[in-house]
Amino acid sequence: MSTVQRSPSAAEALLADGTTAIIRPLVPADRAAAFDLHAVRMSDASRRMRFFGASRLAPRLAADRLCGPPRPGFLALGAWAGGELVGEADYETEEGHEDTAELALAVADAWQHRGVGTLLIEHLVQAARERGIHSIEADTLAGNRAVHQVFSDLGLPVHRRFELGGIRVQVALDEADERYREAVDERGRAAGVASLTALLRPRSVAVVGASRRPGSVGQAVLLKIRQGGFTGPVWAVNPYADTVAGEPAHPSVTDLPAVPDLAVLAVPPAAVASVAQECGRAGVRALVVLTSGLDAATARQLMHACRRHSMRLVGPNSLGVAQTDRAVALDAEFGGAFPLPGTAGVAAQSGGVGIALIERLAWLGIGVSSFVSLGDKYDVSGNDLLQWWESDGRTDLALLHLESFGSPRAFARTARRVTRKFPVLTVDAGRSAAGRRGAASHTAAAATPTVTRETLFRQAGITAARGIAELVETAALLHSQPLPGTRGTVAVVSNAGGIGILAADACVEAGLDLPTLPADLAAGLLARLPDGASATNPVDTTAAADPAELRACVDTLIHSKAVDALLVCLVPTALTVDAHQDPVRALLDAPARRRIPVAAVRISQEVPVQYLTCADGGLLPVYADAVAAARAFAHARDRARWLAEPASPEAEAAGTDPEAARRLADAFLTAHPDGGWLDPSGTAQLLESYGLPLTTSLWAQDEHAAVVAARSLRQVGHDGKVAMKAYWPEQVHKSAAGAVRTGLARESEVRSAYREFAERFGDRMAGVVVQPMAGPGLELLAGIVQDHVFGPLVVLGLGGTATDVLDDRSTRLAPLTEHDLTTMVTELRSAPMLLGRPGMPPVDLAAVRRALAALSRLATDLPQLAEADLNPLMAGPDGLVCVDARIRLEPLPVFDPYLRRLRRPPDTDAPEER
Incomplete structure (x- = not known):
């Protein structure tokens, strides 16, 4: 141990x-x-x-x-x-x-x-x-x-x-195993929902800091609660007033007729902590803090009061919360409009984004089940709200705006479960920080914040949009239409050839496929359309097509099973029966809920997306731009693929020795308390403890030892040529530093290379590594980066000196599943080189899978492993061997992502807990 x-x-x-x-x-x-x-x-x-x-x-x-x-x-x-x-x-x-x-x-x-x-x-x-x-x-x-x-x-x-x-x-x-984790998750979900009941289904509310001044935040919230029809008592708390906006005012929370479930705080920053303490002592179970600008000391005092008195906290710097269930009817937020009742759960860190989401959903007619403005997110997080929506019996769509994560791995586990039940959409905010950090290895260079966030969303089945408009456009499709098939095939129908071509381009650029329609299907379409029509895909009905012909064309494509989705792009023309008739109306006589998703594009409309009501009462999403519709279809396709993925167990790695790895890490960190790079010997030992295939490497600290090492490699059956690599602890990239010599066949060449290194690098060179020359193979990169927030990220891609130039990589957050071991290979752009093609046999994919599984297990077993860079891994038909590796350890604490705990209170001196 x-x-x-x-x-x-x-x-x-x-x-x-x-x-x-x-x-x-x-x-x-x-x-x-x-x-x-x-x-x-x-x-x-x-x-x-x-x-x-x-x-x-x-x-x-x-x-x-x-x-x-x-x-x-x-x-x-x-x-x-x-x-x-x-x-x-x-x-x-x-x-x-x-x-x-x-x-x-x-x-x-x-x-x-x-x-x-x-x-x-x-x-x-x-x-x-x-x-x-x-x-x-x-x-x-x-x-x-x-x-x-x-x-x-x-x-x-x-x-x-x-x-x-x-x-x-x-x-x-x-x-x-997973059964235990699921049991812990379920206990955590039930406890979390119980703790949020006072926040999102309160029986009584107090507004502390409700001001007599019209237009003040406190008074605005008090009025919205009253005007929204809240079903329980509402009390105003203001020690300097007898009434506020016609409501009796009480001097303090302790003077109220009863203890409120929820207190909304709109008080100056200096008063927040003392008011929270007062609420806690009185028995309040939830706080919404609208106040912003809290200093670190006040923040700690606020959180101490909430944790000591078992109060859940939204904010500070929150816009407020809303619950549209008629049994509650709470609107305790100071946005400009009342949220429309419905089934979409909305949470946003930014109040402005929250207001925009509510307004745009209202334009569509999509109502909100509950809304939470998370603000600075000291306590209640996106993870809490996913658990609430999963359990509330009302929510069937979740929209999140998260600028940060308190516990990404807990969030990912919850999201994987929730996204099986209904779509979870997010705005991928904060991409501007995605530039490559000052990385010490190719693996670290691949693990930018954007890559890590995208990996989290992909693995959790979350639909990540790049902006509010894209989020709402995608929600419009997912809320109203069935999911497409997993192939991502689309048919485009238009009554104007140019519009159809633009829509086809938009679909292809979104990653969708427009297949040529089967001959019999094309013939059937042409038989129903006016002369001059074409039916290749896109389908051009011509401007002469009347509503009945358009409906017949659409219905034929829907029932053909030739495509997974249908995009209909129509413009009004003078050739229709009524020049002022909107041709999109031709689609409304058919049922909205068809076998495949259908969307329309009407470039003349002013709003980006809206719903039209079909004959059966269902909704047809209509977009102003084909690009927006294509993006929405692509997101729907990705969700369909994610749902279709079979449940996959955690990847198993045979022949691992985690205790040996921990002993090595403990010994190294005892000698190097600040962490650092393992020397070649330590690197080889750590990789060996997880069965990772490092080539024979001999360590030499002088010229004679280097010659002996090369001689011994020839004696054990290697072909006589060796590679020599200079080493020093601060070394980053050997090739870039000129610290590699290959193809050394004679002792004189070995001596010459050593002397060259010694003269070039001087006293900083600690020695050299002598290795046999690697055989031919495809150069791969595999590695680990331990992200302090998201946890370990496993990277696979093309390796060698051109790895950063080609930038062909696949990433997953550990632990990997058995399914991940396959998809990490197949999603590379260079996958055909690994899978084989004429004249090039496939590499040993089983060996690649074993290496990925071992890296995943190493990453989860050893949190002190800050960085591992195996580059290149030489992959051939008969196996896999690593010819160079670098490993960095840091004194990071052991962290169990499945252990139930609340987020750490804010502290200017402590990092946010993972």
């Missing part, structure tokens, strides 16, 4: 009822609280279940054991809520049996059945696995149904056997 034992840091997480608990290790100063838990907060019956008896000394002995000096093999975690210790879980190993731990659990009577025990065990399981513990065991009484239910609900394999009148429970930690 790892030689470094890290103590778990404090984490805040939600209990089953939405209450916030702090989970942290118990320390000697907690002894009084531990004694109080066992002696006062637990009944005699609970103590008998815990201690198998009713000894008066048991609470004192338990407190001494839990809060004594640190000792090897022991860890005790406490759960704190409202400043009180409400539960504890601990484990202890025996000398000689460090892979198994004895577990004990205690929860205060008043806090049982609220998820305290389960949350403690989840965090204890994470700490135990980190320390190399493979199973935990506990002795329980047969009648202790509560603790048996906790074990059963964990999602881990549980084995029970009777012993001495009790039951011995054993939980296997090594089998924490």
Whole structure:
């Protein structure tokens, strides 16, 4: 196991009822609280279940054991809520049996059945696995149904056997697989939804800072809540007024007739923290902070109040929230219009973007189920809202504007689940920061912020638009039409050849395919159209086509199964029966919900996209520009493909030795606390521990050793030629530095190359690496970049010296799935070179898959691995071998993306938690 034992840091997480608990290790100063838990907060019956008896000394002995000096093999975690210790879980190993731990659990009577025990065990399981513990065991009484239910609900394999009148429970930690993660996800979802109920379905609301001044934010929100028809009581809080906008005003939250579920704060920045404390002490369960401009100290105080008193927070710098369900009818935001009731969930960090989304959706007639302006997003995030919309029974479309991510990997897991149920669309904001960072390797150069975000969206099944207009245009199609097939084939129909050609170009440029229509289908179309029509694709009906002929053409294409989608581009002409008749109306007599998606283009309309109502009451999206319609079809095609992908397990990597990798990383970081690049020997050891195919590499620190190394390579069967590479710790790119010599056949050449390096690089050269010359093959690049926010990114692409020029790469966030191992190869532009073509056999794809799986496992097992660059990997028909690799380690903390915890409170000195 790892030689470094890290103590778990404090984490805040939600209990089953939405209450916030702090989970942290118990320390000697907690002894009084531990004694109080066992002696006062637990009944005699609970103590008998815990201690198998009713000894008066048991609470004192338990407190001494839990809060004594640190000792090897022991860890005790406490759960704190409202400043009180409400539960504890601990484990202890025996000398000689460090892979198994004895577990004990205690929860205060008043806090049982609220998820305290389960949350403690989840965090204890994470700490135990980190320390190399493979199973935990506990002795329980047969009648202790509560603790048996906790074990059963964990999602881990549980084995029970009777012993001495009790039951011995054993939980296997090594089998924490997808079932366990799904169980944790479900507990997190249920707790998150419970915590948001006071925010999005409040029974009562207070507006704190409601001003008498007309046009002020506080008064505007108060008026919108009242005018919107909120079904519960609304109170104004203003210590300097008797009434606000006709409503009685109260001097403080504590003076209200009852405790509000939700408080909306429109107070000066300096007052935010104290008002939040007052709300928390009164029992308020949710805050929306409209105030902006909070300094770091106020931000920390605000979050401390929210976490201590179990209040969920939207903002600060929020526009507000809205819930259109008639049973609530809450509009607590100061946008210019009331959100139209409907089924689209909307969340935006920018208030302006939120207003724009609501207005544009209203133009279409798409209403909102709930709206949240996230603002500075101290607490409630896009992940929380996806869980809410997944559970509210009203939302069938989600639109997000996110400028940052608090926990991208938790967001991705939630999004993968939610996007199976309904479309999730986002604006990919912040692309301007996408320039290549100062990268130390080709792999790092590939991992720009834009690439990482796009990878997250692609893997999670999220539809990412490049602007608000594109987002709404795509939502219009997904909301009203069925998904296309996965082929991405489109037929374009127009009554003007030039418009049809432009639409065809737009479709091709969006990545769609316009196939030539089958001969029999084309003949059938021409039989229904006026003379002069053409039916190749695009289909030109000519301007003489009347509404009946247009409908017949469209219906024929829909039922032909020749294409996955249909784009109809029509312009009014003087040749129709009525010169003023809109030819798009010809499509409205048919049902809207057809077998394939249908959209229309009407270049004369002023709005970018609108709906027309069909005969069956369904909606036809009509665009002003074929480019917009083509983009929407491409997004719909991508969603169809994502949904069609089979469920795929996490990629398996055989022959890995994670303990050896951790020992190497711990030893290196002990010697280099700030991190750095592994030397060639350490690099080879780390790659070997995961079965990655590094070529034979011999390390030489002087000229004679280099000659001996070259001689030994010839003696073991290599063809006599070697490569020599100079090395020094700060080295970045060997070729660019002139630190590589190849094809060295004679000892004199080896000596000459070494002397050249020594003269050129001087004392900074630590030595040389001598390798056999690699055989012919396709040069690939594979690597890892550990992003501090998104986690590890795995990269595959063409390698060699031209890798950055060609920029042909595929990326995935780890862990990879078995499906990813295939698609990372096939989506490369150079895929035909790997898959084989006449005169060029395919490379060993199984070896490529094994290398990717090993990199994925290495990335997830070793968070200290900041960067790994395997370039080039020589791929041939008979295998794969790496001829050069660089690995950088950093002292990054171990992070479990599946552990339930709330985001870290804002801190100017601490990075945002992943």
